[in-house]
Amino acid sequence: MTISRRDLLSQSGKLLILAPVAAVPAPPRRASEDAAAGYDPSRHRWAMAIDIDKCIGCGNCVRACEQENDVPAGFFRTWIERYQVSGADQEHPKVESPDGGRNGFPPSSNSNAKEFYVPKICNQCSESPCVQVCPVGATFDSPDGVVLVDQSYCLGCRYCVHACPYGCRYIHPGRHTVDKCTFCYHRITRGLTTACCEACPTGARALADLKDPRDPIHEFLRVNKVHVLKPHMATRAKVFYASLDGAVR
Amino acid sequence: MHGVEGYIYPNELELQWSVLIVLYPYLTGLVAGAFILASLERVFKVAAVKPTYRLALLTALAFLLVAPLPLQLHLGRPERSFEMYLTPHRSSAMAMFGFVYLWYLMVVLLLEIWLEYRVEIVGWSKSARGPMRWVYKALTLGSDDIGPEARAVDDKVGWIVTVIGIPSAFLLHGYVGFIFGSVKANAWWSTPLMPIVFLFSAMVSGIAAVLLLYMAAMKVKRRPIDMRCADTIAKYLFYVFLIDFSLEMLDLVHRIYEADESFRTLDFMVQTRLYVSQVVIQILLGTCLPLAILAATQIFRIGEAARRALYATAAVLTLAGIFAMRWNVVIGGQLFSKSYLGYTTYKLEFATREGLLPALALMILPFAILWVLVKLLPPWPEKQAILEPSDATIAGVKG
Numbered sequence: 001m002t003i004s005r006r007d008l009l010s011q012s013g014k015l016l017i018l019a020p021v022a023a024v025p026a027p028p029r030r031a032s033e034d035a036a037a038g039y040d041p042s043r044h045r046w047a048m049a050i051d052i053d054k055c056i057g058c059g060n061c062v063r064a065c066e067q068e069n070d071v072p073a074g075f076f077r078t079w080i081e082r083y084q085v086s087g088a089d090q091e092h093p094k095v096e097s098p099d100g101g102r103n104g105f106p107p108s109s110n111s112n113a114k115e116f117y118v119p120k121i122c123n124q125c126s127e128s129p130c131v132q133v134c135p136v137g138a139t140f141d142s143p144d145g146v147v148l149v150d151q152s153y154c155l156g157c158r159y160c161v162h163a164c165p166y167g168c169r170y171i172h173p174g175r176h177t178v179d180k181c182t183f184c185y186h187r188i189t190r191g192l193t194t195a196c197c198e199a200c201p202t203g204a205r206a207l208a209d210l211k212d213p214r215d216p217i218h219e220f221l222r223v224n225k226v227h228v229l230k231p232h233m234a235t236r237a238k239v240f241y242a243s244l245d246g247a248v249r
Numbered sequence: 250m251h252g253v254e255g256y257i258y259p260n261e262l263e264l265q266w267s268v269l270i271v272l273y274p275y276l277t278g279l280v281a282g283a284f285i286l287a288s289l290e291r292v293f294k295v296a297a298v299k300p301t302y303r304l305a306l307l308t309a310l311a312f313l314l315v316a317p318l319p320l321q322l323h324l325g326r327p328e329r330s331f332e333m334y335l336t337p338h339r340s341s342a343m344a345m346f347g348f349v350y351l352w353y354l355m356v357v358l359l360l361e362i363w364l365e366y367r368v369e370i371v372g373w374s375k376s377a378r379g380p381m382r383w384v385y386k387a388l389t390l391g392s393d394d395i396g397p398e399a400r401a402v403d404d405k406v407g408w409i410v411t412v413i414g415i416p417s418a419f420l421l422h423g424y425v426g427f428i429f430g431s432v433k434a435n436a437w438w439s440t441p442l443m444p445i446v447f448l449f450s451a452m453v454s455g456i457a458a459v460l461l462l463y464m465a466a467m468k469v470k471r472r473p474i475d476m477r478c479a480d481t482i483a484k485y486l487f488y489v490f491l492i493d494f495s496l497e498m499l500d501l502v503h504r505i506y507e508a509d510e511s512f513r514t515l516d517f518m519v520q521t522r523l524y525v526s527q528v529v530i531q532i533l534l535g536t537c538l539p540l541a542i543l544a545a546t547q548i549f550r551i552g553e554a555a556r557r558a559l560y561a562t563a564a565v566l567t568l569a570g571i572f573a574m575r576w577n578v579v580i581g582g583q584l585f586s587k588s589y590l591g592y593t594t595y596k597l598e599f600a601t602r603e604g605l606l607p608a609l610a611l612m613i614l615p616f617a618i619l620w621v622l623v624k625l626l627p628p629w630p631e632k633q634a635i636l637e638p639s640d641a642t643i644a645g646v647k648g
Binding site for chain 1: 265435583
């Protein structure tokens with residue numbers, strides 16, 4: 001069989017044009033296979049309120065998260081930082097987080113410095129850079145405002161780890177896919193709170209439902225001077241901090 | 250913690266992108282640069298660089314075929330990589346790159362090479378013996394009309410493909426720059442200049458690679474180097490390098506003058522952890538020195554043998570400098586914490602999946618592929634056909 005060059009070029013051209021058209025955009029992911037049966041994500045908008053003044057750096061939250069979510073050693077879905085800020089020097093705070101703060105902190109070395117603890121966790125951004133960059137849509141926004149990862153779809157390319165401004169993502173050494181805080185999605189869709197909030201002895205953290213008019217988050221946002229981390233990143237983070245110092249990164 | 254200075258977020262201890270990801274922009278840069286050099290002859294009618302036209306195309310193909318391998322090797326779940334083509338996430342720069350790559354490989358490079366060699370492939374499919382005859386027969390793709398009309402059409406289509414190919418080459422490597430430049434969380438990467446800096450550095454590396462390969466090939470084949478060709482390529486290398494260097498300096502000056510919140514951290518990193526790779530290898534040895542050598546060859550009258558040596562030296566230094574630039578972007582972008590309060594260290598492993606050994610193998614592989622391609626599709630006519638290559642080939646076909 002002899003194919004003319006014209007036919008060959010024409011057929012190849014059609015194939016090339018059709019190939020990208022045939023590629024479908026990333027399909028919508030399931031909210032999560034861990035979501036409770038009958039759970040309606042459209043009725044919730046999850047967030048978290050953190051009161052810096054209440055955190056004592058005990059590490060209960062880190063340990064509870066580890067146990068609840070089988071977090072591998074050396075990686076953290078949540079961690080605590082201790083800040084020591086001397087005088088007006090906001091640029092060079094001394095920050096520590098030994099083993100993510102899971103075992104608390106050693107006694108402070110600088111009695112003249114202002115000292116406080118900052119719990120860190122995925123900010124469940126509404127404009128998530130991690131969701132934006134994922135090449136297959138394995139990281140996605142669930143309808144109730146939680147950023148989740150479809151573990152059966154993630155390539156492990158690590159682009160999202162770079163895109164997260166807060167350092168909240170890591171590659172799970174066993175699964176070789178990305179992992180992060182899910183606000184304990186398997187718990188909150190069953191009416192429970194997150195493991196970290198439950199374990200906090202001082203109530204420094206509280207899971208919040210922005211769609212629930214009776215949720216204490218509304219009072220928290222009304223009475224406190226509230227900040228989010230790195231607001232210049234314009235990620236519309238949903239972890240709200242009361243009494244957040246300007247030195248915190 | 251070992252290798253950590255100051256405070257880094259706990260999950261930042263592990264570096265995400267290794268030397269393999271350094272190779273990826275380096276290889277695609279060589280592709281784009283080599284193709285743009287080829288287009289000088291085809292589209293802009295720079296006849297002097299004709300001896301390198303086919304070599305440049307084959308070089309681009311050899312490197313393009315290897316370019317995705319470091320990415321594939323790096324993935325946590327490589328068996329899922331094809332999902333990027335089947336269900337791409339349209340807002341992801343990385344997902345769209347797959348299509349840019351395919352477009353460039355299929356529409357531009359393979360088509361242009363096939364059109365360029367078609368007449369000869371048809372000839373070889375009739376004159377070659379043994380299994381090679383079948384290889385060439387397959388390469389004709391069933392199209393064996395090489396009459397004057399068909400050749401005129403080949404030429405016209407080839408020209409159109411090259412014209413499409415120039416912006417495609419720009420797109421290919423500019424897009425690689427965009428993958429880094431669009432990460433707003435990373436102050437070292439996040440600059441709108443990144444795609445354009447990547448593009449010009451790609452041209453620099455590709456031109457230097459083809460110049461070096463051409464001179465090496467002539468040495469191996471014991472043929473004289475066409476000095477008009479080498480001089481012209483060196484001239485273009487010098488001009489493009491000047492633009493590239495200016496752009497990088499513009500980025501540097503802008504960062505220094507603006508001195509935003511990340512500046513102190515990045516400045517400290519450049520003066521400590523990146524000093525050797527950035528200041529010494531990339532800027533002094535890999536940019537200033539080759540630029541000075543190339544400038545000298547433009548300004549002073551230098552004998553042929555010395556010029557050849559200077560061009561080879563400048564090309565080697567340039568290739569090392571551009572590799573250092575890729576290293577400094579990819580690895581440098583991960584050595585500082587996003588808290589801007591600390592630094593970590595990259596430890597290059599040896600015989601692991603992302604170690605030095607696979608990186609070296611991936612760096613050698615394009616040259617092996619190029620060797621095969623040059624054997625299969627010789628870029629230069631053999632000695633007896635030097636005078637009138639196409640007529641000789643056609644005579645062989647008719648005979």
